[in-house]
Amino acid sequence: MQLGTRWPFGGEPPSRLPVAMMEAIREVETRTVASDRRWTLTWLEGLPLAELDPLGGHDEITIVRVDRDGTVQTTTSDSGEERVEE
DSSP states (O other): OOOOOOEEETOOOOTSOHHHHHHHHHHHHHOOOOOEEEEEEEEEEEEEEEEOOOOOTOOOOOEEOOOTTEEEEEEEEEEEEEEEEE
């Protein structure tokens, strides 16, 4: 079993994450408004999934995850709309 964690936007992601996932998180942070947002790391079937808290008053959620084949995907959804960036 792996425990998740939280860390502040712009802070250092957990070192146990794959380098490609850390790079994807940094990329999200370069184009996103920070405020007091935080990342939440969970493990789904042994794979890391990081979710960025929505900005106050908005529904936009960003998720960065690693697929079984090692591909890192970034998904942003807002009020039912979803777009995936690889």
